[in-house]
Amino acid sequence: MSTHDADRAASPETRPVCADPDLTAEDEFSEVLRRHLVVLATTEYDDSDHGALPGVADEVKVLQQWWCDAGLGRRRFTVAHPELGQNPTLRQIEDALRSPEREWNDGDAAVLVVTGHGLTTREAHWIVLRSTSPTRVHKTALSTDQLIGWLADTDVEHLLVILDVCFAAATAERTVRLPEFPDTWLVLASTGAESPAEVGALTGAVAGFLDEVRSREGEQYDHGPYLRVDQFLDGVQARLPASQRLSLLKSELPRLGGPSPCLPNPRPQPAAPLVGEARRDLAIRAEDLEAHWAAKTWLFTGRANLMGHLVAALSAPPRTVVVTGGAGTGKSAVLGRLVTLSDTRFRRDHPELTAAVPPALLPPVGSIDAAILCTGKVPAEIVTQLLEAVGIPTGGGTTAELARWRTWLGGHARPVTVVIDALDESSNPVDLLASVLARLHPPAAAADGPLGSPLRLILGVRSPGTPTNDKPNSAGTDTTGTHAAAQPTGTNSARPYAEQVTKTLRGERVPVDEAPWWNTADLADYATEILTQTPRSPYHRPEHHQHATAVAAAVATAAQKSFLLTRLAATNLADRDTLTDPDDPGLAALLDDGVLGVFRADLHDELPDPDQRLRAIHLLRAVAFAYGRGLPWSQIWPLTANAVADRPGTYGDSDIAALLASRLAGYLVTDHEDGITVYRLFHDTLRTTLREQWRDLHDPPRSPSAAQDDQDDQDDQDDQDDQDDHA
Known part of the structure; x- marks a missing residue:
């Protein structure tokens, strides 16, 4: 850490509310000598x-x-x-x-x-x-x-x-x-x-x-x-x-x-968490830094305008910042990077990664006190997690816990920063906003509202996304997932949930898929990093980097504003044995059906046998019905897979082990909840795809000729529309 960073870490403005006990303890039984x-x-x-x-x-x-x-x-x-x-x-x-x-x-x-x-x-x-x-x-x-x-x-x-x-x-x-x-x-x-x-x-x-x-x-x-x-x-x-x-x-x-x-435990131990427990929910995972698709440099340096704005917010007077965007547009990735780079442990253990980050994109050390992912959680669970993160005693119900939080917060002269993502994916987004988020500020700040509070909130919420002029697929639907409905279950207002959050909390809205925060070049740069930095990629050798840039541009154009689709497509291409031409009809066929198409291609490439492929889909679909941190394997995962497949007694531990040993394991996140290992899909769009379009995943991928026919039909329709407009 530089002298400048050390000074910032020690300043009252940026030091953590409470030290993470797991920064120094080798394990939870450190008292055993x-x-x-x-x-x-x-x-x-x-x-x-x-x-x-x-x-x-x-x-x-x-x-x-x-x-x-x-x-x-x-x-x-x-x-x-x-x-x-x-x-x-x-x-x-x-x-x-x-x-x-x-x-x-x-x-x-x-x-x-x-x-x-x-x-x-x-x-x-x-x-x-x-x-x-x-x-x-x-x-x-x-x-x-x-x-x-x-x-x-x-x-x-x-x-x-x-x-x-x-x-x-x-x-x-x-x-x-x-x-x-x-x-x-x-x-x-x-x-x-x-x-x-x-x-x-x-x-x-x-x-x-x-x-x-x-x-x-x-x-x-x-x-x-x-x-x-x-x-x-x-x-x-x-x-x-x-x-x-x-x-x-x-x-x-x-x-x-x-x-x-x-x-x-006789099993080889996984890599130590990158960050302290209070920020683990949203931080970049150690596995992601080592995964075959990971573009380490881009993970910490891309999207400079957006990242710079959020870093500046951490040093400005406390306010609420609402980060919005369509599914897959990268809002969670940016929040994860912000949380990770602020963490004391990460900055201490990974100087080689932080050294490459421009100073304007580097958060102050210890500037984020807690980070929470809301997916599948009830509001009471989120409140309890918040209190545990900063060391406040829990229990007595949500009302009592919020009272203790406000009392604790009111005693802090310096800002306290909390990052909360996926508000719309909680079990009750409306109640979360009205009964929790709107009540986090201490009574002393009531006159000025959030602007007079020591609490700095940075929130992630899905929004409808900005319409584009890109063509729909043959079914007439959006394939990237970026325009997915942003009105969570239980929301009765005609105003999108992201707008409700922004207005209720008097926050600044930062739409990641709109100017000035959106830059199409970021998408192409991300694809280029995956293609060139994946060790076994055919684009890995320097003489193929220019070719990779051209392919990445084609992927970015087809992906519209979806980092998710870009990641999946670039990973698929990086796992191939040969280079793909940017004008290859097969590339167009891969991208034409968006996330569904690439997911389907990965399934067919990894498991050509239809029966094995169906088994993998059933196992992954079982995980799609899990909430919270994920689905436990032991006993629960096989039973759930048998239930969703309506095939009792079909799936067992060996089937799950085979899935996790395959490349398809890259679609899953391994986590822990209450001391039990659990699994979840790494993005909500994948969960929706497995729930609603799982039969399409089993169908053969679209052929290049079919994709070209669809493109020709669409071009003809566009020409006809232009003629009608000028008639």
Whole structure:
């Protein structure tokens, strides 16, 4: 960061309202300083009633490979008390776990696996050791509830205990008498109360689950550093023999719905978020910077006039700016760039990208405090997200939360900036405007309205778009999506919603598809960047850049004012093996049906087989019906796909894995909601296409000759119209 940037970051005018805690924490369990794996395993027995268990060594190896994998980094566990893994004596166990040299405390996470034979008496469950005598159980065996009692007397906060021994579930009745466990503990028995353990059954089930987590199907599980407890339990139980089950040895349920530091995720970890959590909704995604279509330079330098105006607004006195435009005209992309470039983490971690940005297009560091995407969200959800972003306590209902927000805001002498996009895509846009946005300003600003408030709002709203003289397609419809209806459901006023927002909030309207903010050259530059910067593109070599410029101009002309169509078409061309001539009838055929046509071409190129193509359409269409952050994979996505296809039992995890391994995965955004991985289409126009025109997607693409015939017919009609006008 330059000295000038550092000065701006430290100034009262631009510093963030609250620091992002995730800027420095390596993971959400940063308080865990030490991680221990203890294996208590007995394989040989003096008493002939208990046969040897040579397979236990293999069980131990499987478990150690997971918890002690060096690839886990600081999430890795280290083996503690290794002597307990080889036929330990009762004294060794007591020395290690009852009277250790250093007792576990709240800075420790521990996993204890007990495997071998077990037995029950009338009053208790016992772990059989090598020297255990059936006639002297109290002296020669280890009481299971006593073992757990030793652990309960420590201050360890995060603990996983797996009892892979015969009749282990019988100890459940004993453990309820112990001091209450923390809800971060998970104590499991691997057998039914009346069934003996099968050697290798539990670790085989764990290993099978971990194999799936590492596979393509494992994409359905949480992508964070730790597995969710409920997913782990369900996955292991599904792989146990029918005679066995996992039993929770606790009088009350543990914390099942979240992750545990005792369950490190073995999947390769995704790239760290580019920005702090408060701005994640709208920021450019790390995946987009690495995607095959990404034009990194253009993402941060294009649309200079529009970007410069919004950057200037961040330093001007607070006001409301309403960014409008038709679907696909790039308003969300510009807001995403504004949010990303303002973020402290991004500016710190990516100086090579920000160095290429002209100073006039670079927002002050920390100048945006919160960024929210409204798609599919109810107004109350948006209010809660706003409060969480700036660290205000939530709860008590929307009215109470808004009151806390206004009180908090009224205490700030410096501006607070919030960017909110896709107002028209919320579940209730009218209520969002009247009951939330119009009530965000503090009471002290009532006399002057928004102009007297410390709150700076930058809002994104779809509008009808500016009419063009471009020709419609053969069906007589707009194909780019830029002129899609801008009147969201529930709006009764004849005035377009974008105008209602602007008037109600007394904002400045910035229509991105009108002069002076629209420049057709931006569209061609964007296409050129995709064609020339995609590594495997036939236009990537410098000697083909001039050709790419000509093709990009043809794409931009056909796309009218749609960055969405430009992106899809340029990506399709960049994925081909050979150059395409700008006058090629095939290019005209590709673009003639707009977003539908390019989407259809991608489907047919990737999946020539009609049945496979239909399966992909059904799977993508299921995602089109998701709201909020997206559709969960685990169980929900297959069920939804079967429902929209009206083909029960047709789709499963392998189908989804195949889709995500294909180029069609580029149409999806991977996100997280409540600790669960979810998927959504990257643009609302794609969702509409899949909902309403999915059968057209399955039809063969239009041939170049058909496109030329349509063009000739349109030219003849235009000539006739001109003659009529001059008659």
